[in-house]
Amino acid sequence: MLQDRLSTVEERLTLACQRAGRKRDEVLLLAVTKIFPAEVILEAYALGLRDFGENYVQEFEGKYPLVQHLTDARFHLIGHLQSNKTKKASELFCCIHTIDSPKIAARLNGEKEVFIEVKLSEEASKHGCAPADLPALIDAIAALPNLKLSGLMTMPPWDENPETARPYFIQLRKLAEQYKLPKLSMGMSNDLEVAIEEGSTIVRVGTALFGKRQKPQ
Numbered sequence: 001m002l003q004d005r006l007s008t009v010e011e012r013l014t015l016a017c018q019r020a021g022r023k024r025d026e027v028l029l030l031a032v033t034k035i036f037p038a039e040v041i042l043e044a045y046a047l048g049l050r051d052f053g054e055n056y057v058q059e060f061e062g063k064y065p066l067v068q069h070l071t072d073a074r075f076h077l078i079g080h081l082q083s084n085k086t087k088k089a090s091e092l093f094c095c096i097h098t099i100d101s102p103k104i105a106a107r108l109n110g111e112k113e114v115f116i117e118v119k120l121s122e123e124a125s126k127h128g129c130a131p132a133d134l135p136a137l138i139d140a141i142a143a144l145p146n147l148k149l150s151g152l153m154t155m156p157p158w159d160e161n162p163e164t165a166r167p168y169f170i171q172l173r174k175l176a177e178q179y180k181l182p183k184l185s186m187g188m189s190n191d192l193e194v195a196i197e198e199g200s201t202i203v204r205v206g207t208a209l210f211g212k213r214q215k216p217q
């Protein structure tokens with residue numbers, strides 16, 4: 001049941017924060033609801049969750065009519081954003097974690113909180129800004145008054161052993177420190193403890209809350 005899974009995740013977050021000498025409220029739990037129906041968002045909302053992560057603009061567009069009455073819910077885009085989806089994404093999401101080019105940033109409308117997705121390894125993901133290109137992208141975003149750049153996001157290569165992700169999390173934290181960005185979107189179901197130890201401020205958790213997903217269509 002979702003309630004039990006949420007308690008387990010909360011316990012993991014609390015323990016990880018304690019071990020890291022951090023306060024629980026420094027870390028936001030972002031519930032990743034991709035592939036699951038809108039009812040799952042409603043159920044999680046009823047249990048007190050307010051921040052939801054979705055990967056596919058088109059999929060969330062279908063669910064949105066069923067959740068748009070949740071006026072204090074915040075919907076975050078955590079999947080890759082294509083330029084032909086920027087208009088729709090601007091309507092649906094308040095926060096976008098996957099900015100990886102000046103072009104995508106410039107196409108967003110409205111007040112948005114944004115994160116730059118950083119590509120830290122060859123196999124990690126096909127998308128993301130290379131560390132060397134960060135200064136130019138940060139400057140480009142700073143020139144757009146509707147965007148507030150909060151921090152960096154990354155997705156390490158998936159590995160059963162959560163320790164494998166640690167060097168990537170350390171690297172992302174160092175980049176955020178270097179560019180004076182306060183937030184770090186890093187850590188998922190399998191490695192949230194390691195991410196919190198390395199300074200994560202947003203963990204993106206799907207499977208540990210909602211169970212295994214079907215493959216996307």
Ligand SMILES: *Cc1c(COP(=O)(O)O)cnc(C)c1O
Pocket residue numbers: 032034055078079155188189190204205206207208
């Ligand atoms: C699916 C996804 C998650 C959640 O992953 P889990 O392992 O199910 O917790 C987090 N971040 C991104 C970018 C995702 O695509």
